[in-house]
Amino acid sequence: MSESPADFETGRYLYCVALDDEGTSLSTTGLDDEPVRVVREAGLVAVVHDCTSLYDSDSATQIQRWILTHQSVVDDAGEAFGTPLPFQFDTIVRGDDEALRSWLSDEAETLTDHLDALAGRWEYRIEIVWDEAAAREELEEADDELRDLAERREEASEGTQFLLNKQYESRLDQLVSEQRRAEAADLADRLSGEVTDLVDLGERSTVGLDIGGADEDVDVLARFSVLATDDEQEAVGLLLDDVAADPGIEVRFTGPWPPYTFTPELGGGDAPDEV
Amino acid sequence: MRPTKSEDDALVDLVDVILRKGAVIEADVVIAVADIPLVGLKLRAALAGMTTMTEYGIFEEWDEAQRLRHREGVDRRVE
Numbered sequence: 646m647s648e649s650p651a652d653f654e655t656g657r658y659l660y661c662v663a664l665d666d667e668g669t670s671l672s673t674t675g676l677d678d679e680p681v682r683v684v685r686e687a688g689l690v691a692v693v694h695d696c697t698s699l700y701d702s703d704s705a706t707q708i709q710r711w712i713l714t715h716q717s718v719v720d721d722a723g724e725a726f727g728t729p730l731p732f733q734f735d736t737i738v739r740g741d742d743e744a745l746r747s748w749l750s751d752e753a754e755t756l757t758d759h760l761d762a763l764a765g766r767w768e769y770r771i772e773i774v775w776d777e778a779a780a781r782e783e784l785e786e787a788d789d790e791l792r793d794l795a796e797r798r799e800e801a802s803e804g805t806q807f808l809l810n811k812q813y814e815s816r817l818d819q820l821v822s823e824q825r826r827a828e829a830a831d832l833a834d835r836l837s838g839e840v841t842d843l844v845d846l847g848e849r850s851t852v853g854l855d856i857g858g859a860d861e862d863v864d865v866l867a868r869f870s871v872l873a874t875d876d877e878q879e880a881v882g883l884l885l886d887d888v889a890a891d892p893g894i895e896v897r898f899t900g901p902w903p904p905y906t907f908t909p910e911l912g913g914g915d916a917p918d919e920v
Numbered sequence: 921m922r923p924t925k926s927e928d929d930a931l932v933d934l935v936d937v938i939l940r941k942g943a944v945i946e947a948d949v950v951i952a953v954a955d956i957p958l959v960g961l962k963l964r965a966a967l968a969g970m971t972t973m974t975e976y977g978i979f980e981e982w983d984e985a986q987r988l989r990h991r992e993g994v995d996r997r998v999e
Contacts, residue, residue, distance in 0.1 A: 713930060716930050770929075883921075886921050897929075898921055
């Protein structure tokens with residue numbers, strides 16, 4: 646029987662899976678105030694609520710509320726059971742508790758391996774904002790080729806001036822971008838030495854929701870996600886103090902978050918191509 | 921420096937991962953698999969309309985696949 650993805654009668658919305666800690670319970674509410682509970686199997690707990698449909702909305706406010714709730718349930722689970730394996734929003738296991746237990750049991754080894762590797766570690770986000778305008782100015786003064794172009798531009802006719810200007814801007818953009826990449830790579834190097842794992846998220850924010858108060862016009866030098874123990878997190882904090890000592894640099898350091906960036910794909914082996 | 925953790929931080933830092941990353945299950949027991957995102961249609965449409973994501977084309981392929989599936993699903997129910 647083949648069903649479409651949105652077609653089911655009984656399902657379990659899955660927030661996260663964690664290593665079971667016998668005697669530990671979890672009392673919290675989930676999306677749309679659904680009561681959250683744990684399903685136990687094979688030394689694991691799945692944190693779920695019962696549901697019969699996908700969570701779907703075109704309202705940014707609604708999505709935002711769901712995401713915050715999803716996150717807070719995973720947080721509560723993390724506090725109760727230690728670092729969880731957080732699932733993507735709207736991950737729903739088809740069927741009842743029995744179906745969920747049988748999935749947990751099938752995947753027990755993989756899940757346990759991943760959870761063991763993540764134990765005692767959390768995800769932290771680091772965003773480095775720099776003063777790009779100041780960097781541009783410095784490069785304009787320091788680069789011989791730019792100074793030469795600027796001089797020639799002064800004396801040139803209007804048409805040539807236009808061309809020289811283009812050359813100038815393109816050279817400057819290239820230098821700025823080279824510098825940004827070099828500084829980001831250097832930071833990544835230094836941070837990598839302190840943490841369990843690091844992912845370079847690139848300089849562009851991927852936030853897709855229009856959330857109020859986002860400062861749009863900052864020049865991001867680099868964004869990283871790191872997986873760290875408490876000790877590693879402290880070391881990162883010290884390193885970032887050092888980075889932030891530069892007056893042109895601002896650092897955002899957030900966490901601890903569930904290790905969303907460091908979770909595996911489970912089951913299925915190779916990702917299937919288009920159907 | 922100590923890490924901070926506010927609701928705003930969560931929204932700024934986690935929206936993308938909660939929607940698109942997190943552990944992904946590829947198994948028949950799960951509502952959506954691998955190439956199909958697990959989020960609903962309208963929700964993805966709302967996200968796809970937002971500039972940063974569409975610039976990267978993150979949702980386009982998924983959209984098509986999902987719409988196809990959804991149509992098939994609807995057809996089946998109608999039959």
